[in-house]
Amino acid sequence: SQELEQSPQSLIVQEGKNLTINCTSSKTLYGLYWYKQKYGEGLIFLMMLQKGGEEKSHEKITAKLDEKKQQSSLHITASQPSHAGIYLCGADINNFNKFYFGSGTKLNVKP
């Protein structure tokens, strides 16, 4: 079963362009996390959102949580090649001790 759906699955953008990645949960979200993974490497924590309507920014990356829609979006402004990688959303859905991940969005940024 897919507790967390991410879209799009992959994205190629020109350097300098903005982009948005979405993560939708089939169940109530108790906390939504965004991670970045470079291919074959570990997961790097980007940010965590807990409350509906919460918005956080880290450098040129902004994430929002829409609790009613059980959805979060990750927005990158003026993308750079260093933003390339796989972006994963993760969440505690049913249970504090079990964590689910989306299938990831592969981002390529063309110089």
Add this chain to the structure above:
Amino acid sequence: EPEVTQTPSHQVTQMGQEVILRCVPISNHLYFYWYRQILGQKVEFLVSFYNNEISEKSEIFDDQFSVERPDGSNFTLKIRSTKLEDSAMYFCASSQGETQYFGPGTRLLVL
């Protein structure tokens, strides 16, 4: 900045052999996790560990798997008799209760 470390970074083993994957979580963290990611697939939860016992485990975490915190610093995942389908990247994570911080992973290849 403290980080989660994992050893080895790569492991190649013969089917049927036992492997132990090691993790050193961040020192003041109390919750520990193992995940795996089969090449090209999503990150999957295996097990969580708190207060010296398993808190939650997934369907993947069958009798072939075990976890241990043998001393105050290491957290290990043992696979008793490896199968070809155990080939994956295994990630360890630790947290103080909310945000999980991930290690760089151990790439396991079962031949």
